[in-house]
Amino acid sequence: MIIHSNLDFSFGAFPSSVLITRGLPTLSRIREDWKEEGPFNPLLVCDEHTLPLARKISGGEKVPFCVIPSGEKFKTWPQVETILKEAREAGLGRDGVFIAVGGGVLSDLTAFAASVYMRGAKIVFVSTSLLSMVDASLGGKTGFDLFGIKNLAGTFYPARHIYIALESLISLPPAEWKAGMAELIKTAVIEGDSFLDQVDSLREEYTSGDFSPGFPQSFIRDLMNSKTETLLSCITLALSCKGRIVGSDPQEKGEARVLLNLGHSFAHALESSAGLGSVSHGEAVAWGIARSCELGLALGITPWDRAERISTSLRNWGYEITVPHPLVQDKEKFMKALGSDKKKRGGQPVFVVPNQFGAQLVYGGTGDKTLLESILTQIMNGEINF
Amino acid sequence: MIIHSNLDFSFGAFPSSVLITRGLPTLSRIREDWKEEGPFNPLLVCDEHTLPLARKISGGEKVPFCVIPSGEKFKTWPQVETILKEAREAGLGRDGVFIAVGGGVLSDLTAFAASVYMRGAKIVFVSTSLLSMVDASLGGKTGFDLFGIKNLAGTFYPARHIYIALESLISLPPAEWKAGMAELIKTAVIEGDSFLDQVDSLREEYTSGDFSPGFPQSFIRDLMNSKTETLLSCITLALSCKGRIVGSDPQEKGEARVLLNLGHSFAHALESSAGLGSVSHGEAVAWGIARSCELGLALGITPWDRAERISTSLRNWGYEITVPHPLVQDKEKFMKALGSDKKKRGGQPVFVVPNQFGAQLVYGGTGDKTLLESILTQIMNGEINF
Numbered sequence: 001m002i003i004h005s006n007l008d009f010s011f012g013a014f015p016s017s018v019l020i021t022r023g024l025p026t027l028s029r030i031r032e033d034w035k036e037e038g039p040f041n042p043l044l045v046c047d048e049h050t051l052p053l054a055r056k057i058s059g060g061e062k063v064p065f066c067v068i069p070s071g072e073k074f075k076t077w078p079q080v081e082t083i084l085k086e087a088r089e090a091g092l093g094r095d096g097v098f099i100a101v102g103g104g105v106l107s108d109l110t111a112f113a114a115s116v117y118m119r120g121a122k123i124v125f126v127s128t129s130l131l132s133m134v135d136a137s138l139g140g141k142t143g144f145d146l147f148g149i150k151n152l153a154g155t156f157y158p159a160r161h162i163y164i165a166l167e168s169l170i171s172l173p174p175a176e177w178k179a180g181m182a183e184l185i186k187t188a189v190i191e192g193d194s195f196l197d198q199v200d201s202l203r204e205e206y207t208s209g210d211f212s213p214g215f216p217q218s219f220i221r222d223l224m225n226s227k228t229e230t231l232l233s234c235i236t237l238a239l240s241c242k243g244r245i246v247g248s249d250p251q252e253k254g255e256a257r258v259l260l261n262l263g264h265s266f267a268h269a270l271e272s273s274a275g276l277g278s279v280s281h282g283e284a285v286a287w288g289i290a291r292s293c294e295l296g297l298a299l300g301i302t303p304w305d306r307a308e309r310i311s312t313s314l315r316n317w318g319y320e321i322t323v324p325h326p327l328v329q330d331k332e333k334f335m336k337a338l339g340s341d342k343k344k345r346g347g348q349p350v351f352v353v354p355n356q357f358g359a360q361l362v363y364g365g366t367g368d369k370t371l372l373e374s375i376l377t378q379i380m381n382g383e384i385n386f
Numbered sequence: 387m388i389i390h391s392n393l394d395f396s397f398g399a400f401p402s403s404v405l406i407t408r409g410l411p412t413l414s415r416i417r418e419d420w421k422e423e424g425p426f427n428p429l430l431v432c433d434e435h436t437l438p439l440a441r442k443i444s445g446g447e448k449v450p451f452c453v454i455p456s457g458e459k460f461k462t463w464p465q466v467e468t469i470l471k472e473a474r475e476a477g478l479g480r481d482g483v484f485i486a487v488g489g490g491v492l493s494d495l496t497a498f499a500a501s502v503y504m505r506g507a508k509i510v511f512v513s514t515s516l517l518s519m520v521d522a523s524l525g526g527k528t529g530f531d532l533f534g535i536k537n538l539a540g541t542f543y544p545a546r547h548i549y550i551a552l553e554s555l556i557s558l559p560p561a562e563w564k565a566g567m568a569e570l571i572k573t574a575v576i577e578g579d580s581f582l583d584q585v586d587s588l589r590e591e592y593t594s595g596d597f598s599p600g601f602p603q604s605f606i607r608d609l610m611n612s613k614t615e616t617l618l619s620c621i622t623l624a625l626s627c628k629g630r631i632v633g634s635d636p637q638e639k640g641e642a643r644v645l646l647n648l649g650h651s652f653a654h655a656l657e658s659s660a661g662l663g664s665v666s667h668g669e670a671v672a673w674g675i676a677r678s679c680e681l682g683l684a685l686g687i688t689p690w691d692r693a694e695r696i697s698t699s700l701r702n703w704g705y706e707i708t709v710p711h712p713l714v715q716d717k718e719k720f721m722k723a724l725g726s727d728k729k730k731r732g733g734q735p736v737f738v739v740p741n742q743f744g745a746q747l748v749y750g751g752t753g754d755k756t757l758l759e760s761i762l763t764q765i766m767n768g769e770i771n772f
Contacts, residue, residue: 012399077463081532088533116502119529119540120637143505146467147474154505155541251506 005236009158009243011140011250016158018138018239020232024165026059030099030124033161037122039095043087045110046101050128053168054101057126064090068109075105075145077153083113087121094118100159103129103176104136107159108151111142115157125159128168130180131282134187134238137162139246139257156251164235166228179282181317186262186285187238189310190245190359195237200313202230255350255361262352262359263288269337274327286319294323294384295362296353298375303356310354323382331380338376391622395544395629397526397636402544404524404625406618410551412445416485416510419547423508425481429473431496432487433457436514439554440487443512450476454495461491461531463539469499473507480504486545489515489562490522493545494537497528501543511545514554516566517668520573520624523548525632525643542637550621552614555605565668567703572648572671573624575696576631576745581623586699588616641736641747648738648745649674655723660713672705680709680770681748682739684761689742696740709768717766724762 007018019025019033027042034040042063046054047070054065066086068079087096098121100110107125114123127137143154169177181199188195206218222228242260249256266288271279279287290311296302314321328334339349349364349372364372378384393404405411405419413428420426428449432440433456440451452472454465473482484507486496493511500509513523529540555563567585574581592604608614628646635642652674657665665673676697682688700707714720725735735750735758750758764770 077467081463084539085533088535088538112502116498116529116539116541118538119527119542141505147471149474152474152504153470153502155502156505 005232007236007239007243009138009247011156011158011247014140014158014160014250016138016140016160016162016243018162018164020164020166020235022165022228023167024053024057025126025163027057027061027063028059030057030161030163034097034124037160040097041090041092041095042097042099043083043090043092044099044101045083045086045106045113047106049171050102050106050168053126053128057099057101064092068106070102070106072105072145075109077144077146079109080113080144083110084117087113087117092117092121094121097122097124099124099126101126101128103127103132107132107137108142108154109144111140111157111159112144112154115142115155120157123157123159125162126168127162127164129172129176130169131176131183132180133164133169133235134180135183135242137164138239138242140250158250166231175280175282178318179280182282182285182289182319184234184238185313185317186289187241187260188234189289189354190259190262191237191241192358193306193309195234195241196309196313198230198234198237200316202234203317205230258350258361259352259359262354263290263292265338265349265351266291269334270325270328272337273330273334274325278327279325283319286314286317287321287325290314290321291323291379292351292353294379295351295375296355298378298384299353299362301360301362302354306354306356324380331377334380335376391618393622393625393629395524395633397542397544397632400526400544400546400636402524402526402546402548402629404548404550406550406621407552408614409553410439410443411512411549413443413447413449414445416443416547416549420483420510423546426483427476427478427481428483428485429469429476429478430485430487431469431472431492431499433492435557436488436492436554439512439514443485443487450478454492456488456492458491458531461495463530463532465495466499466530469496470503473499473503478503478507480507483508483510485510485512487512487514489513489518493518493523494528494540495530497526497543497545498530498540501528501541506543509543509545511548512554513548513550515558515562516555517562517569518566519550519555519621520566521569521628523550524625524628526636544636552617561666561668564704565666568668568671568675568705570620570624571699571703572675573627573646574620575675575740576645576648577623577627578744579692579695581620581627582695582699584616584620584623586702588620589703591616644736644747645738645745648740649676649678651724651735651737652677655720656711656714658723659716659720660711664713665711669705672700672703673707673711676700676707677709677765678737678739680765681737681761682741684764684770685739685748687746687748688740692740692742710766717763720766721762 005020009016031040044054044063045066047068049070051067066083068082098110098114100107111123114121125137127133140156140158142157143151146152185199188199245256245259263285267284270284270287293302293307293310297307351362352359353362391406395402417426430440430449431452433454435456437453452469454468484496484500486493497509500507511523513519526542526544528543529537532538571585574585631642631645649671653670656670656673679688679693679696683693737748738745739748
């Protein structure tokens with residue numbers, strides 16, 4: 001069990017440090033940590049939900065703010081332009097420090113803006129959502145949606161410092177807990193069963209699995225009593241795992257980072273065939289992990305007991321993992337969406353499946369194409385049971 | 387004298403090769419050169435002036451085109467979006483190859499779009515203006531104007547291959563010759579007198595110095611007769627010099643690249659105090675080089691005979707270098723613009739002045755601030771004569 005953690009990573013030429021704290025960092029703490037980096041000319045970027053947190057961080061200090069609307073549908077160029085404009089109006093130079101206070105959407109937008117402002121300003125995150133804490137904050141992917149395509153425009157630009165303040169989870173809605181937890185489970189499956197054990201302990205500590213308001217309530221109680229070891233340990237393990245994978249291929253030139261897409265090919269196909277927004281990304285990822293277990297079983301890569309262990313955990317967390325998914329009756333539409341997923345290498349789809357100890361890639365090479373297709377059809381027909 | 391040249395550079399993690407050819411490269415030549423880089427899925431990007439050149443490059447091959455309006459005033463986000471949209475509609479992936487056929491504005495826009503498309507696609511330039519051939523094409527600076535600020539948004543993203551096709555200069559307007567020539571002289575001053583000698587030879591070969599239509603005519607004649615050695619040699623020397631400087635600091639983190647701003651602090655102040663657009667950038671740079679000679683003289687850094695040599699060359703090329711500039715009678719406005727130039731380090735302005743062999747930086751440190759200001763005032767009063 002980890003009871004305190006600061007993690008230092010290096011992604012290509014970019015150092016990236018994670019500092020996990022119980023309370024929110026103050027601006028003077030962030031300034032103090034920045035000392036060795038040069039001048040500290042900050043711009044606090046937040047959305048309407050995280051504005052109170054950003055205000056708390058500023059501690060009443062007079063500092064430029066930029067507030068943008070929250071949510072995926074505002075992950076677009078006009079918000080990038082707003083951030084750039086506020087930076088300009090605040091008189092920031094290339095040594096300006098953009099501080100994103102929020103979840104994944106806000107940090108992706110702010111980091112993109114920082115990465116292009118005067119050809120590259122500085123970026124710091126204060127992560128406020130579980131999804132961002134366990135996954136999105138680390139690894140340097142920035143971006144925004146364009147022409148209806150998620151993250152069509154973006155850069156690789158890791159944040160220099162990432163503050164993970166557990167306190168900010170107090171106000172996190174249940175749906176956002178569920179979204180973050182699915183990515184946490186994903187990483188635990190990649191990393192191995194001892195991590196998955198910790199994720200299960202987390203469930204036993206906090207929730208009966210229904211993400212009812214009881215989750216945040218019991219969490220707040222433990223936070224107040226400084227009993228957050230299991231969560232802290234899970235976040236640390238998730239970031240360590242992601243950092244190791246990203247570090248081996250910071251700009252996604254090879255296939256190392258594809259591993260982090262466990263369950264995502266199925267998830268994206270589910271989201272797009274069910275109609276964007278009708279299934280949350282977290283729900284879709286959990287459902288997709290179950291499908292990748294079935295694929296691994298059919299290919300003889302996933303041992304039966306591991307598939308069972310993973311799907312039990314998913315069910316206990318309250319995720320819907322039955323097939324066909326209640327919202328997707330049209331199997332053909334789903335199969336078509338699966339075929340057009342962007343995670344392809346050389347024109348062939350790549351899947352990630354759990355193996356004995358972690359997870360591995362499976363290539364839809366020409367030789368196996370018919371086999372793969374027939375297995376996928378079996379999966380969608382619910383013919384692979386375990 | 388150089389009679390043929392291919393130059394290979396490396397900027398951080400980015401290799402960048404320049405291939406100088408007499409005629410335009412064909413698409414099949416570009417494809418052939420791309421062989422080792424991976425798949426070749428091109429998008430030709432051009433403006434209305436370079437569309438005929440882009441068509442010639444395509445050789446009738448069916449290939450996606452993107453035509454954007456030309457000129458600095460269109461160096462804005464909507465054009466970036468157009469390029470990204472065409473790339474998307476052409477079905478390009480991250481291995482898509484954006485081929486920019488044009489001058490500096492077009493290549494800056496296209497390279498920016500490529501640098502953010504799916505977090506980084508591929509970029510190739512076919513340089514068609516002298517300015518781009520001797521300066522803008524190399525070194526990885528991409529960008530566009532925002533809120534009236536030049537290149538407020540941008541990235542560092544060098545082109546993998548840069549084709550310099552002398553043939554494309556045939557249709558270059560005299561004003562564009564003049565703009566490119568000023569940057570060529572700038573680089574020659576930085577590099578030393580033997581390079582400046584070659585630039586002077588170029589003038590003697592082609593023009594009486596007035597950039598009249600005789601320049602392109604006599605150039606075309608020589609191009610037809612394959613007598614372009616002096617120009618080829620000048621372009622090669624300019625790119626070698628710039629490549630060496632950029633290579634030592636690809637992302638402009640230190641001060642090496644500041645050297646390339648010789649004359650530019652004065653030029654930007656002239657352009658902004660005369661009203662943007664009333665003096666061409668090339669004219670302004672030439673005028674600024676003369677002022678930096680005077681600054682160097684007053685500081686005892688520029689030898690008298692070198693200042694004389696440089697200003698004689700500028701005058702012979704037909705540049706207006708008298709002080710005050712006919713278009714700027716308001717010295718105070720000029721001095722204010724000079725003070726707010728963005729090339730500052732630690733709040734103090736940095737100037738570049740010619741020295742005995744090349745050029746060097748001069749810092750407006752606190753101790754010398756009064757001295758520097760008094761010299762600048764003397765320069766603007768025309769009190770430093772040589």
